[in-house]
Amino acid sequence: MSRYITLADGRSLKVECLSCALTSGLITPTGGTIYESTNFHVHQDVAYPIRGLVILASKRHFYSMDELTSEEQIEYIALIHKIRKEQRLLLGIDKVYYFYNEDTTHHFHLWMVPRYEWMYQFGNSVESLRPVLLHARNNMNDEENMKYVIEGIEILRDGLMDFASNSK
Ligand SMILES: [Zn+2]
Numbered sequence: 001m002s003r004y005i006t007l008a009d010g011r012s013l014k015v016e017c018l019s020c021a022l023t024s025g026l027i028t029p030t031g032g033t034i035y036e037s038t039n040f041h042v043h044q045d046v047a048y049p050i051r052g053l054v055i056l057a058s059k060r061h062f063y064s065m066d067e068l069t070s071e072e073q074i075e076y077i078a079l080i081h082k083i084r085k086e087q088r089l090l091l092g093i094d095k096v097y098y099f100y101n102e103d104t105t106h107h108f109h110l111w112m113v114p115r116y117e118w119m120y121q122f123g124n125s126v127e128s129l130r131p132v133l134l135h136a137r138n139n140m141n142d143e144e145n146m147k148y149v150i151e152g153i154e155i156l157r158d159g160l161m162d163f164a165s166n167s168k
Contacts, residue, residue, distance in 0.1 A: 037075065039071065050140070054156065060072075097126075
């Protein structure tokens with residue numbers, strides 16, 4: 001199913017799959033790519049301006065966990081582990097919520113959403129995720145917070161720079 005997306009520069013683009021467009025480099029996410037390998041692409045969706053939020057997407061177009069190849073399975077867990085470690089070390093993130101569903105309109109991707117103190121007003125568990133994301137999108141998109149979020153992207157990018165050499 002193709003859909004239209006609007007780029008930051010105002011251009012409108014028809015894409016079959018937003019994840020394919022992002023992971024192939026057709027679209028550059030705001031703040032840029034955090035990490036990229038043959039199999040995976042790491043970025044943030046600044047439409048939800050939460051510092052340290054990370055989206056880890058496969059480069060191949062598929063939907064389900066059981067479709068990961070053996071090589072992808074190994075890199076996937078190593079990459080999640082590395083991202084999580086840098087979130088803790090570099091951004092002081094104490095807890096993370098992981099969110100992934102197979103009936104997505106994008107392809108295979110994992111959300112890693114840092115858990116901050118302000119989020120508890122929306123509940124304690126998975127039911128709070130959507131309200132938290134909407135709150136961020138609607139109330140936290142000011143210039144100051146956006147700068148803070150972009151800085152978080154840059155810090156994580158630096159932190160992930162040595163991952164490729166370790167994993168190969
Ligand atoms: Zn795709």
